[in-house]
Amino acid sequence: MSFELKEKGNQLFKEADYVGAEEMFSQAIQKNPKEPTFFTNRAVTRLRLEKWSGAEQDARIAIQLNGGPKAAASLKSSLYLAQALLELQRPQAAYDVAIDGYRASLNTKNAQSENLSKIVLRAKQQIWAAKETARLREMNDTLASVEKLIEADLEKELRELRAQLDNGEIGEIGFNEDQKARREEAAKRIQHVRDAFKSASGGEIQERVVPDYLVDNITFEVMHDPVMTVSGHSFDRIGIMKYLEHAAADPVTRAPMTVKDLRPNYSLKAACEDFLDKNGWAVDY
DSSP: OHHHHHHHHHHHHHTTOHHHHHHHHHHHHHHOTTOHHHHHHHHHHHHHTTOHHHHHHHHHHHHHHTTSTTSGGGHHHHHHHHHHHHHTTOHHHHHHHHHHHHHHHHHHTOTTHHHHHHHHHHHHHHHHHHHHHHHHHHHOHHHHHHHHHHHHHHHHHHHHHHHHHHTTSSOHHHHHHHHHHHHHHHHHHHHHHHHHHHHHTTTSSOOOOOOGGGBOTTTOSBOSSEEEOTTSOEEEHHHHHHHHHHHOBOTTTOOBOOGGGOEEOHHHHHHHHHHHHHOGGGGGO
């Protein structure tokens, strides 16, 4: 009976009826709380409903039931857990979960490798952004004061939203939508402030950013000697060679591949060299 409920949930999920799907998976869990796929399916459904805390909880239970984060069956749940943690503004925790899952997926040639690598990069970008915020505020006390005022206003608004949710004045979906909108508005205000300080300082005070296309999807560092696979994806030579030593497959498509199949990407190498020449700080990215 519990698996019939799961199938009904899967069908509702395909039809984009996420509220109905969540209910079916919840009923399946009540009948059989030891089946990890029920929690995995409810976790992804809750991600669609933007119920981040619920998705985190379900993903953690699924990982535990599957035998831990290193188990192959846990990789999909690790992906969902990392996504939830990112949305909950916990990038370091998301990075730790995603990078462990990514490494495990490479070792087992799992289909989740590419998705996990994207989450690792997003988490690393958020961690870097936090470091940049601290650096910029150390450079200018006025900038720090203005940005902290914006953040204080945001925290006040979020507390008010939470109170409305707790009092039943708004639903969880509405709460998540309003919370996201408030965060985006605060981010825009901070960016406007930084643009003004950048202009006033002649470009001295500005956030440092590494373009995605310069970052290797195995080491997640800026590439120095990029090479291209048969599928057209570029990686840093050292990272992909180490990977091929034990995997002998394309990290993205998982098609059989050897070192002999790699080709230099001269245009990307020139772009990486130019960026590093002008941005020595990127070595610490």
